[in-house]
Amino acid sequence: MSENVEKLIQHLAPPLTSDKHKGQAGRIGVFGGSLEYTGAPYFAAITSLKVGADLSYVFCAKEAATVIKSYSPELIVHPLLDVPGAAAKIEPWLDRLHVVLVGPGLGREEETFKVMDQVLSLCRSRRKPLVIDADGLYYVSLNPDVLRDYPSPVILTPNVMEFARLIGSNGEGNKKEQSQKFLALAENITILCKDHVDEIFNKTSHVSVAGGGSGRRCGGQGDLLSGAVTAFLAWALEEPTRLSGCPPHDRPVIASYAACKLARLCNQRAFAKFGRSMTSTDMIKEIHEAFEEIFEGK
Structure with a gap:
């Protein structure tokens, strides 16, 4: 697959035509945003839009909503994560979403995690593809069984430290080999481990992304990446004929590779x-x- 990945990402973006309506190029849901963290969900959600998704929804805590709305009028912000009966209020929106991103600025409050238990159960029943980052990775590390036999693609985007906590190792050595028990939770899990060389792998494939970047490590870069992954995953799964040379289980790998390059x-x-x-x-x-430059050769 590594030989074809550069060619495959050229077919990832849907063509811009006049015969589509709003929403067909991707409706993204970002679950994150708390009293302490408002920038992370904004970076992820606005990146999805800037990459080319049509609509980006943010499901956050009440205290975060006004702040996130003030960052951009482009985002659809729902202050529902910490209200009574949160999951029931969120449920009607899930049917609109192509991909769900869990974690940017989510926080680590026990009550928030209880809501996410319910939300992910609803996502499971609707077979919603997932991208999990930041505090979402901490949530999964506490309860990996939430992904057991998950029926749709899941992309996890840890940095090296988050990766070590997630799989219970020191993070050194062959990451794919270390991840076998975790990958065995479900057939559809892909891991994107962020480092000076990004590594992307599932049970059968393993590709790396190097080059570009810089020594500057300001906050928010991981949120930007996860937002891009989410938009690309929506495209990779929505019209698979564009990726006819790529088996379905590797389409999340292609989406992750494209996001890393970007x-x-x-x-x-x-x-x-x-x-x-x-x-x-x-x-x-x-x-x-x-x-x-990457996808249109300009």
């Missing part, structure tokens, strides 16, 4: 302009031209 080039371009003062907001501004 994030690294956005980082490289923004760092060239701003150096040490670069922030993730600067990276988001580079998405358009980075996308054209």
Whole structure:
């Protein structure tokens, strides 16, 4: 697969035509946003839009909603995670979503995790593809059985430290070999381990992404990556004929690879302009031209 991945990502983006309506290019749901963390869900959700998804919803705690709304009028923000009967209020929205992203700015409150137990049960019954990042990874590390026999693709996006906690190792050595018990939870799990060389693998495939980027490690870059992964996964699964040369179980790998390439080039371009003062907001501004360079050959 590693020989074909560069060719496959060229077919990932849906064509921009006049015969589609709003929502067909991706409806993304981001579950995150708490009193302490409002930037993370914004970075993830706005990146999904900037990559090319049509609609991006944020399901957050009440205290975070007004702040997140103030960042951008483009996002559809629902302050539902900490209200009574949260899961029942969220349930009608799930049918609209192509992919669910869990974790950016979610926090680690026990009550929030109880709500996520219910939400993921609803996602399971609706066969919703998942991307899990940040505090969502901590949540899964406490209860990995929440993914056991999950019926749709799941992409986990840990950094090296999160990876070690997730699989119960020191994170050194062959990551795919170390992850076999975790990958065995479900047939559809893909892991994207972020490092100086990103590693992406499932049970059968293993690819790496290097190059680009910079030495600048400002906060929010992982949220940008997870938002891109979510949009790309929606595309990879919605119209599989564009990826006819890729088996279904490897389409999440393709989505992850594309997101890594994009994030690294956005980082490289923004760092060239701003150096040490670069922030993730600067990276988001580079998405358009980075996308054209990678996926449209411009």
